[in-house]
Amino acid sequence: MSQYGEIVENGLWKQNPGVVQLLGLCPTLAVTSTAVNGLSLGIATSLVMALSNASVSPVRKLVPDEIRIPVFILIIAALVTVVDLTMNAYFHPLYNVLGIFIPLIVTNCIVLARVEAFAAKNPVTPSALDGFVMGLGLTFVLTLLGAMREFVGKGTVLSGLDLVFGPEAKALVWQVIPDYPGFLLAILPPGAFIGLGLLIAGRNWVEQRRTAAQTVPPLVPSPSH
């Protein structure tokens, strides 16, 4: 498999930051009360991760080992602030929704983890791809978890879409169960832990079945008696 293919597979499945590396727990648990929240923060994180990987990679040989962590954090924090100010200036309604979560991207371990583990050792293009795909992997988990919690907790999917795409998008909000009384546990933080646990279990189950299928030759029938 080519290098890029491997990067994509790692980010989306093998090393997924949300359900395998478990490095983005803070936003994973806090923001995913709806699918739209999860999706929006996931996209913002992917953007920051691609940018930070792409800007750390070219300077990786200039930075002595002893100060690499402060320099990396400096770069990440500067990038996040730039994204924060730009969104505030040109995408104000979206900024109002995500506002407090954008600065928190700095504290998301997955950003520093990818800079340290990948961008500090690889050229620019694969680094940028790695950051973006890892972000995308996290986005999938955030959106899925958000959709699960929203569906169980409020009986809707994609509520709040109008906050991102304008009032026309309100028609796309899917009220799955009309007059749903609501299930508060799913919306509150415990719902995030339970939901994430289910997602991790689901991923492990699929992975185990895959390895089992690869190691046991399917043509040999098991002896029965």
Added chain:
Amino acid sequence: MDKTIIKHAVITALILAAFTVVGTAILSGTFEVTKTPIAESERQAKLQLLSQVMPASLHDNDLLNDSLDLPATPELGLRSGAKVYRARMKGAPAGVVLEAIAPDGYSGEIKLLIGVAVDGSLTGVRVLAHKETPGLGDYIELAHSDWIKHFDGQSLARTPDDGWKVKKDGGQFDYMTGATITPRAVVKAVHKALKYYEQSHEELFATDAAKQEGENA
């Protein structure tokens, strides 16, 4: 002391300093470029919010340029100062927009924006910030339900004092099962704000604060 260690330390420090300088330069550049658009979009957002509680048809002045700084006002639940925006039609008072805080929400304070027409009737109420339980108490937000619109057109003249309660307490205002404390707090705060307006509307419209215009521009 070994010379090479000192040399290494100096070089490392210089590299870190260089990154800091470049980072700061990028940040201040971005700040300068985005300063005006941010100020403008914040102004627009504020005007948009104000127009929800004070319809544009009721006044012809710029609310943001006709504000009054209010000191701490216990009647409005304000422990520190807040702004009052005054609406005028052809120079005559048309209404005010008050900020008020309901201190006794289910989980803390509920910040409200209350529009009152000059005759003492409500032109609109919106919740600015709250910490009520998601999915239960948050129906006071317009994003979750139309409950807050029940205040439109209400006034002390239309609803007597003992009607300013939720229905469960014998008043006139709806509430949703499972969350009574939240609407109770909001109704109480709005009632108090109307009483405050009735007492002090003359002071609120006194024109001396018009000199603030230069300051706000």
